[in-house]
């Protein structure tokens with residue numbers, strides 16, 4: 048898909064295509080559409096990220112809370128979005144043994160209890176060994192710093208999802 052195609056989309060098409068660039072936050076795509084036309088992928092991405100950066104902390108934490116846990120209940124129940132399912136499978140999180148799954152569940156619970164939002168990491172850039180290690184490390188970060196780190200991961204996930212969408216059908 049090229050940027051001309053994106054710029055030709057009406058509101059409904061745009062949100063259909065880009066509504067899950069930020070996990071379960073179609074509002075962001077709905078807001079970004081009004082910034083059309085976009086000069087390229089970087090410009091489109093810049094508007095997604097600017098929306099996130101302009102939110103109050105409650106809104107930014109809300110975005111994090113829209114993310115399913117890594118290797119959590121939704122993965123077990125098969126209720127993940129298609130993108131999230133692909134990302135978590137790609138990181139090997141669908142083939143954890145019982146011990147690995149339990150450890151991740153414990154770490155996720157500790158993290159959420161400390162920060163009030165779930166641990167978010169770009170799974171496609173990680174793997175089954177690195178996820179618990181990174182979670183354990185970030186668990187000790189100061190809350191203000193951890194919010195910034197987690198939002199950085201949301202942007203990495205968004206960047207990869209946008210690249211998939213715009214890179215798709217590239218001949």
Ligand SMILES: NC(=O)NC1=NC(=O)NC1=O
Nearest residue numbers: 131134166167168169170
């Ligand atoms: N809590 C999370 O980090 N969730 C996720 N990271 C991804 O890359 N995909 C997800 O669903």
